[in-house]
Amino acid sequence: MPERADVNDELRLSRVRFVLVETSLSANIGAVARAMKTMGLTELVLVRPQQPLDAEALARAAGADDLLARARTCDSLAEALSGCRLVIGSSARARSLAWPEVDPVGCAEQLLREAAEGEVALLLGRERSGLTNDELSHCHLLTRIATNPDYSSLNIAAAAQVFAYELRRTTLHWQATGALQASGCMLASGAQRARLEEEAPLSAEAVRSDLATADEMVSFYGHLEQTLEQIGFADPAQSSTLRRRLRRLFNRARPDRTELNILRGILSAAAGRKRPDRFRR
């Protein structure tokens, strides 16, 4: 349910960016742009696309070339996610490390709820291999489209269409729900709705202001990993599993800026204990 009725639907949708990571075929990028535009989405970000936005991309965009023209191209995922308060990664398969997962309906709801407060992102991986575990560690949630177990080969633009469709459908549904609530029809289900929202991976309560952005989290993780090395706990460069685990843990907590400052203060204090040794030499 939208908490902020003052943020209109168009603004919400404009704050949902689709981030494509190392897409192989420019045709797919064009098709994603078209899928997005049909549903009123505008923000496309490309991380290291493997082909330039050529004639094939334009052909498949079919009138959504304005989205291609304004699409930002980035060298790193961190750069693409800069400023985002919520990042959801699309995954074709269930992951061994159990990440919190939502279906496309839940994905749309979480993105739109958080878009009332700021920028959010949906991450779509490579056509063949999806997202790496390292890329997933940027995500607060995963989302997966339920497919035929015998044939799960969803085209990236088809997946983008489903996610974009659910974003628009949810937006329209909230409009309708608002109308129903005004007429008192939804009152009976209020308790159930509350229960359902409590069970959501990111509850409605979790819509907090002043959350740390994706780039602030990247900077925090750098500090964390450096400190772990300094205090002799581990060399995170040599343990990508440890690094991912810690990122996933703190991503789940979704620290706000004050909390991040406290954590960084703790890291500095922990590392600072090294100084007396150094001065003594």
Next chain:
Amino acid sequence: MPERADVNDELRLSRVRFVLVETSLSANIGAVARAMKTMGLTELVLVRPQQPLDAEALARAAGADDLLARARTCDSLAEALSGCRLVIGSSARARSLAWPEVDPVGCAEQLLREAAEGEVALLLGRERSGLTNDELSHCHLLTRIATNPDYSSLNIAAAAQVFAYELRRTTLHWQATGALQASGCMLASGAQRARLEEEAPLSAEAVRSDLATADEMVSFYGHLEQTLEQIGFADPAQSSTLRRRLRRLFNRARPDRTELNILRGILSAAAGRKRPDRFRR
């Protein structure tokens, strides 16, 4: 709600045929086949396709070539719809003649409900001009995907993907509803129930086992606060605000036992830096 529990999901989906009318591009037919197969649909019927099923169609089918191979080609729409008890036509725009219209969710529900009894069809028109009024007259209902009013140019395979996705999602949703009904916990009216269940994302707890217990968290907080004192960050006994903030942060993350062990390892490493000082004295 399924009327006939004795008809299984696979059989239902196999009774939903997608009928493409005078499709211009074979590539689109291939892409529709792929979209269908990802969602467990198998029956594709082509009315006067404008291109043969060539290499382009096969390339876009990407492994759904079995659907193309078994696709029936017909000269007339009547032939393509033979044996169907329900026909729903997809329309890109609202029609002047007020046809009964359902959204894609309603479309999936109607098709699957009737598929318990026999064959049903979804009709997808030409890429540019859709279905003629004469063709629409074969339909019991129209369905329309709500699009951006400024850009409603949904690719035919993208539309097929949305309809196929809703068919599979509704199938899975009915399975879940059956379970909920058996437990007697759903009391809201049918329509509201459907909406509410749509809104319930998968619970994070459902996919994470081995969460730390409350007493393990208490023990961790003791360790954390002791360490903060040791590394000279703060005396948490004197700052209940800090203590509360940190507890709230880690409570939100809901660590499992492995994560808690990692965190405690880090605390020990941070505090351990004190030992050399102590030994030196």
